[in-house]
Amino acid sequence: MEIVFQTIANGILVGALYGLVALGLGLLMGVMKFLNIAHGTFIILGGYVSFWLFNLWGIDPFVSIPVVVIVMFFIGLVLYKLAFSPLLKLPTIGMRIDTSMLVTFGLIWVLDNVMTMLWTPDTRTIITTYTGETLKVFGTRFSITGLGGLGVAVLVALILYVVLSRTYFGKHIRAATQDAEAASLCGINVNRVYLFSSGIAIALAGVAGVVIVSTYSINASGGISWLLIAFVVMILAGEGNINAIIPAGVVFGLLEAGSVLVVGVPYRQAIALLVFIVVLIFKPQGLFAKKALGI
Amino acid sequence: MNLLVLLFIFIILSQSWNLIGGYTGQINLGLAAFFGCGLLVTHFVWKAEIPIYFAVVAGGLAAVMLAVIIGLPTLRLRGAYFAIGTFALAEVCRIVVGNMFARMVKMPGSYAIDYNLIPRYYLGLIVAIITIAIVYLVTHSKVGLAMVAIRDDEQAAQVTGVNTFKYKVYALLMSSFLAGLAGGVYAFLRLSFHNITAVFSPIWTFEPLMAVVIGGAGTLSGPVIGSVFLVVLSEIFALTLGEAHLIIFGLLFILVVMYSPYGIIGSVSRIRQMMSRVGRST
Numbered sequence: 001m002e003i004v005f006q007t008i009a010n011g012i013l014v015g016a017l018y019g020l021v022a023l024g025l026g027l028l029m030g031v032m033k034f035l036n037i038a039h040g041t042f043i044i045l046g047g048y049v050s051f052w053l054f055n056l057w058g059i060d061p062f063v064s065i066p067v068v069v070i071v072m073f074f075i076g077l078v079l080y081k082l083a084f085s086p087l088l089k090l091p092t093i094g095m096r097i098d099t100s101m102l103v104t105f106g107l108i109w110v111l112d113n114v115m116t117m118l119w120t121p122d123t124r125t126i127i128t129t130y131t132g133e134t135l136k137v138f139g140t141r142f143s144i145t146g147l148g149g150l151g152v153a154v155l156v157a158l159i160l161y162v163v164l165s166r167t168y169f170g171k172h173i174r175a176a177t178q179d180a181e182a183a184s185l186c187g188i189n190v191n192r193v194y195l196f197s198s199g200i201a202i203a204l205a206g207v208a209g210v211v212i213v214s215t216y217s218i219n220a221s222g223g224i225s226w227l228l229i230a231f232v233v234m235i236l237a238g239e240g241n242i243n244a245i246i247p248a249g250v251v252f253g254l255l256e257a258g259s260v261l262v263v264g265v266p267y268r269q270a271i272a273l274l275v276f277i278v279v280l281i282f283k284p285q286g287l288f289a290k291k292a293l294g295i
Numbered sequence: 296m297n298l299l300v301l302l303f304i305f306i307i308l309s310q311s312w313n314l315i316g317g318y319t320g321q322i323n324l325g326l327a328a329f330f331g332c333g334l335l336v337t338h339f340v341w342k343a344e345i346p347i348y349f350a351v352v353a354g355g356l357a358a359v360m361l362a363v364i365i366g367l368p369t370l371r372l373r374g375a376y377f378a379i380g381t382f383a384l385a386e387v388c389r390i391v392v393g394n395m396f397a398r399m400v401k402m403p404g405s406y407a408i409d410y411n412l413i414p415r416y417y418l419g420l421i422v423a424i425i426t427i428a429i430v431y432l433v434t435h436s437k438v439g440l441a442m443v444a445i446r447d448d449e450q451a452a453q454v455t456g457v458n459t460f461k462y463k464v465y466a467l468l469m470s471s472f473l474a475g476l477a478g479g480v481y482a483f484l485r486l487s488f489h490n491i492t493a494v495f496s497p498i499w500t501f502e503p504l505m506a507v508v509i510g511g512a513g514t515l516s517g518p519v520i521g522s523v524f525l526v527v528l529s530e531i532f533a534l535t536l537g538e539a540h541l542i543i544f545g546l547l548f549i550l551v552v553m554y555s556p557y558g559i560i561g562s563v564s565r566i567r568q569m570m571s572r573v574g575r576s577t
Contacts, residue, residue: 035375083549083553086553087553094374097374097375098322098374098375099552099553101322101375101378102508102548102552103549103552103553105501105504105548106505106545106546106547106548106549106552107545107549108501108545109501109505109541109542109544109545109548110541110542110545110546110549111545112541113539113541113542113545114542117539224497225386228382228383228386231379231382231383232383235376235379266390266394267390267391267394269386269387269390270387270390270391273383273384273386273387273390274387276383277368277369277380277383277384277387280372280376280379280380280383281368281369281371281372281380
């Protein structure tokens with residue numbers, strides 16, 4: 001019985017991280033229909049920024065999150081100006097998705113190798129005084145960094161929810177999502193909305209990177225596996241359904257943790273991915289189908 | 296010589312991706328799975344002392360089998376979902392194979408004693424020529440027309456009576472057969488694989504994709520030019536710039552995608568058009 005509780009606890013902790021990983025990808029896809037394949041690579045980049053702050057000035061990773069957010073936000077603005085805004089001229093949404101996929105795919109190549117040159121191909125992690133410590137509640141162990149990640153994920157998701165549903169800027173984003181042309185006719189500066197949303201999306205990737213570097217480890221070419229997880233969670237949540245991303249991440253985390261009990265550690269990712277493909281084929285609109293409120 | 300064989304493998308792989316991605320417009324990110332599957336089967340069939348030419352064909356057929364089992368379900372997906380689904384499936388294959396063959400996969404020593412690059416070269420050349428011939432024949436037939444119609448507008452193709460699913464299946468099966476052959480050639484070239492998951496790694500999907508797009512997707516000569524470009528330039532730059540040449544490739548790729556969607560081939564023919572227009576006006 002204890003092992004079941006422990007599995008559930010692990011699943012929730014890792015699942016919250018999975019949700020956090022997918023948030024930026026889901027935002028970019030939901031608002032602008034840009035599929036950012038380099039999302040995983042930006043996560044790693046955020047992790048490295050935090051790694052630098054910790055190594056050079058000894059700043060705790062969870063404290064460094066605001067700095068990482070600002071740095072990554074500006075990277076996102078540059079990314080939008082250079083790579084994404086020319087794609088808005090493409091005639092159809094399908095072409096926009098495909099072309100953005102190819103452009104960001106080239107970006108992986110560039111960023112991966114720049115990061116390899118800057119930080120060497122070694123695997124990096126941040127070891128603080130509390131890394132590896134656990135908190136025991138009723139015989140179930142929670143790792144401190146994992147709990148920190150859960151807290152960050154929930155906090156970020158809440159902030160995003162409040163911004164999207166309670167502020168004017170969020171209203172603009174939702175309007176631009178539903179119909180960019182109509183929104184710009186109503187006096188919304190769609191270009192600016194897009195600019196800031198891609199900044200936010202890349203900043204979210206950075207936050208996920210900070211949590212990953214303090215919980216697990218990163219290396220320069222490790223972005224692809226995180227990208228896959230982000231994809232899976234985004235599809236499970238349903239395209240453009242940002243509020244459901246964290247719950248979808250938890251579902252995926254539980255699925256992965258549960259399959260450890262059934263088939264053992266080596267196949268856990270394979271099983272989770274197979275379940276994902278089955279969902280994709282039979283319920284492509286996602287497990288958390290869109291409701292009237294969602295953006 | 297080694298480089299030439301690698302070049303042939305690249306040409307085969309990029310033509311394979313060109314069939315499904317360039318002509319049919321289905322962005323397949325799972326090419327590595329078919330490549331790896333063909334490689335593994337060729338390796339073991341060859342190990343059972345069956346001539347390499349049969350072993351390579353067996354590798355190709357095995358890749359087709361894999362496509363039937365795992366590829367057909369994903370063809371129900373459209374657009375970006377197809378890309379994500381095939382990507383996930385390739386990862387599943389990588390994980391499963393990595394768990395099955397945890398130790399080094401290699402040929403017995405007797406194969407290494409009379410190792411000679413010449414037969415590798417000819418096998419690569421033959422398979423590359425066959426590949427280009429297949430792509431030429433397919434794209435100059437009714438099947439090829441249907442594939443291009445699907446790429447340009449899937450719904451319109453369906454409305455005008457093209458059985459889109461059938462032709463997508465054809466494209467996927469042919470593409471995976473070719474990828475399996477490429478795997479076979481690579482198995483012949485390299486006798487031992489230190490870490491078998493490396494041949495299933497997404498690199499084997501991404502580099503051919505890059506070659507196709509840089510050369511010109513949906514053309515016969517584009518992938519060939521792209522492969523030559525990629526292999527030769529990476530060899531030149533590897534000596535002077537080290538890993539940094541990949542940064543240049545990435546930037547070049549982005550520029551091609553954004554400003555010249557038909558690749559090198561497209562820009563050449565566009566320049567030729569402009570030249571002829573200039574010629575006429577004077």
